[in-house]
Amino acid sequence: VGNIYNIIWKNINNYSLEIYRVKLPGKPTEVGEGKPNNQNHAIIFTRGEALQAIDMNQDNYLEESFKMRNLLEEFLIKHGKSKPTILGVREHIFTGSVSSLAWFMSNQETSFVTIGQRVLANPLKVRFHYGHPDVFDRIFHITRGGISKASKVINLSEDIFAGFNSTLRQGNVTHHEYIQLGKGRDVGMNQISNFEAKVANGNGEQTLCRDVHRLGHRFDFYRMLSMYFTTVGFYFNSMVAVLTVYVFLYGRLYLVLSGLEKSILQDPRIKNIKPFANALATQSVFQLGTLLILPMIMEVGLEKGFGKALAEFIIMQLQLAPMFFTFHLGTKTHYYGRTILHGGAKYRGTGRGFVVRHAKFAENYRMYSRSHFVKALELLILLVVYLAYGSSYRSSSLYVYVTISMWFLVFCWLFAPFIFNPSCFEWHKMVDDWTDWWKWMNNRGGIGLAPEQSWEAWWVSEHEHLKNGTVRSLLLELVLSLRLLIYQYGIVYHLHIVHENKSFMIYALSWLVIGIVLVSLKVVSLGREKFVTKFQLVFRILKGIVFLVLIGLMVVIFVGFDLAVSDVGASVLAFIPTGWFILLMAQVCGPLFRR
Structure with a gap:
């Protein structure tokens, strides 16, 4: 009897891991974003005909939960030509009293998720899903790819893609005012900036995605304009x-x-x-x-x-x-x-x-x-x-x-x-901030150092996006950077030393001066690395010679040609943007030089 029981139990268990074993897309180390992956993985373990995926920063109120039966009844009522596939619900932002910034975000969010959503759903009919307390028709969505898109990068704002998919597959998204859920909004400046950056990134990917392209082709003119205004x-x-x-x-x-x-x-x-x-x-x-x-x-x-x-x-x-x-x-x-x-x-x-x-x-x-x-x-x-x-x-x-x-x-x-x-x-905070910033600026990068620990590591991470840039995008970066040369070109001909000479050689001479300065700085930098520890005297003599040559060159160029005091300030205004242009070129061409 014991053996028979074990065999039956083993078969039952085997029948349960095969039913419920889920193969993730792609390689095990290259799964999609966490939240949409979890949603699409969890949907197969759910039961019933309706599904609500509430965010971690949301809450509910007792009196609102009594209205859930009324909300679910909406699935049986036609809204327009068809029954709804996503029931939109308004939100109550409860973090507005934390700070003035939290209040600003609370007002902005209330404007968008309550008053704005009302108009998007009716009469514009371009409301999608915004990752809040919306209720899904589970049967409709489980047969149409789930409630999220989990691929990396392009579907960063995974919530709205559920609305895109539902609408493309002739679903109907509504909005209901009589029930609400609580929501916590970002309350600090840097939190808010991270949120705005994430949403802007996601919207950039939406602009490039095929879902928006398909919606634009299938909507009528007025609905297409409404979707454009409210999304990208x-x-x-x-x-x-x-x-x-x-x-x-x-x-x-x-x-x-x-x-x-x-x-x-x-x-x-x-x-x-x-x-x-x-x-x-x-x-x-x-x-x-x-x-x-x-x-x-x-x-x-x-x-x-x-x-x-x-x-x-x-x-x-x-x-x-x-x-x-x-x-x-x-x-x-x-x-x-x-x-x-x-x-x-x-x-x-x-x-x-x-x-x-x-x-x-x-x-x-x-x-x-x-x-x-x-x-x-x-x-x-x-x-x-x-x-x-x-x-x-x-x-x-x-x-x-x-x-x-x-x-x-x-x-x-x-x-x-x-x-x-x-x-x-606060004075003490300012002193601490200065000390911390100076330490961060002076810390050289290295393997395993985070951007928070070193300026050099941050600089490398800040330009990671250029590594994946196409030839077209890198060329466009270079073309846009050319604007910074307008300062130098225009101001050089306004200097008193040129005596209103419009020859192109004047502009070429300004580049010669920049080249000499850059080479001199590079010589000093190499000298510091090679000689400062063993040959201090040689290094200091070399450094002195370089700076004497530079000063002599400046005297010949400026004093020899009737230097005006305003020329010094104008030169600074001209050459700071030029220096930034050289840095931008180095950033864009950096992957090529490394290769």
């Missing part, structure tokens, strides 16, 4: 807005360095430009985003009343909400544009905790150096050059009207991470 179009428009600032300022730089702006403003036929200045003053107010607040006031007014909406708007302005949202315009643009150009989106864990802590300067530098600081410094140099070379003939009020919104953008991108950083201006 929002990020594309954000990128275009920032690119417009670049194009505008580089156009102004060309006008001021070529003399066209001076000739236009001093044209005797243009006698009075005051109406033009007044028009620019009005425009600059709207450029600061005043017009964009109207939809938010309308949306919050519908939910809470217009008195409450106006009060909340005033408080948000006092808590520097425009600076926060302007800063994150840069986050969206940087990561969306990088993904479009090179691909390589990756998951970024944000933690979603309630901790509001002081972030060290080195951490902020690593996170925002390429996405904000460098771009803001480039715009700052553009604004300074435009001011310096046009101040002699242009009124100061005209300059302010034209550029005030750009100055605001530069200020936000440079200082928002510090203004919104708790205890950032």
Whole structure:
């Protein structure tokens, strides 16, 4: 009897691991993203006809759980032409009181996941799935590839692809107001930035994916425009807005360095430009985003009343909400544009905790150096050059009207991470941050060192995306980098030492000076490595000779040709962007040189 029992039990067990053994796609070391893989793996162990996959940062309320029966009844009711396959549910963001940033994100999220979703579902019919408390028709989705797409990179925002798939397979996605679930939103500046970067990366991949291409081809014209505006179009428009600032300022730089702006403003036929200045003053107010607040006031007014909406708007302005949202315009643009150009989106864990802590300067530098600081410094140099070379003939009020919104953008991108950083201006914190940053900068890279431990390791990881770049994307990077040579080319011909000589040899001479400086620095660097330990005297003599030659060369070039004090500052303004161009070229060509 015992043997028979063991044989039966063994057969039952064998029948159960074969039914429920799941073969993951690809090699064991190359599985997809964790969350969608887990969802698609777990769906086969579920029972019933409806499925709800709640995120880790969500909660439920007792009174809301009593409404679940009503929600499930929606699967039996036709919404439009067919019964729903995904039931959308509104959310209550409960982390708004943690900090001012958490409140900004709470308002933004409420606007999107509640009021926005209502319109997306009806009448636009372009609501998809956003990874929140939505309920799936399990039978429909288990026969159509599951509720997530788990391939790496392209399906980084795995949630929305369930909505794409459902809609492509003639499903119906709805939204219901009478039931809600709690949701925790990011509450710290760096948490929020990581979240925005992840979503922008994911949206860049959506722009390139075949699902959006197929939806665009199968929707009617109005539904296609609605989908564009509510998915990839929002990020594309954000990128275009920032690119417009670049194009505008580089156009102004060309006008001021070529003399066209001076000739236009001093044209005797243009006698009075005051109406033009007044028009620019009005425009600059709207450029600061005043017009964009109207939809938010309308949306919050519908939910809470217009008195409450106006009060909340005033408080948000006092808590520097425009600076926060302007800063994150840069986050969206940087990561969306990088993904479009090179691909390589990756998951970024944000933690979603309630901790509001002081972030060290080195951490902020690593996170925002390429996405904000460098771009803001480039715009700052553009604004300074435009001011310096046009101040002699242009009124100061005209300059302010034209550029005030750009100055605001530069200020936000440079200082928002510090203004919104708790205890950032405490003296002891500043000393600790400086010590930590200096230690990080001086730590050489090596095998196994993380970007948080060494500047060199961070620099290598920051340019990982270029390794996978195509020839087309790398060439485009080089072409875009050529803009940085406009400074040098234009300013060199404005130096007093050239005596208004327009010969190309003047520009060639400026490159000769740069080449001599770079070679000299390289000689000193090699000398430090080779001689500083054993032949200190030889190294110091070599270093002295190099610098004497450089000083002599500068004296011959500048003093011999009637040096003006302004030439020194102008040379700096010209050669800083040129140096950055050389660095960008080295980054783009780095994989080729290593190979």
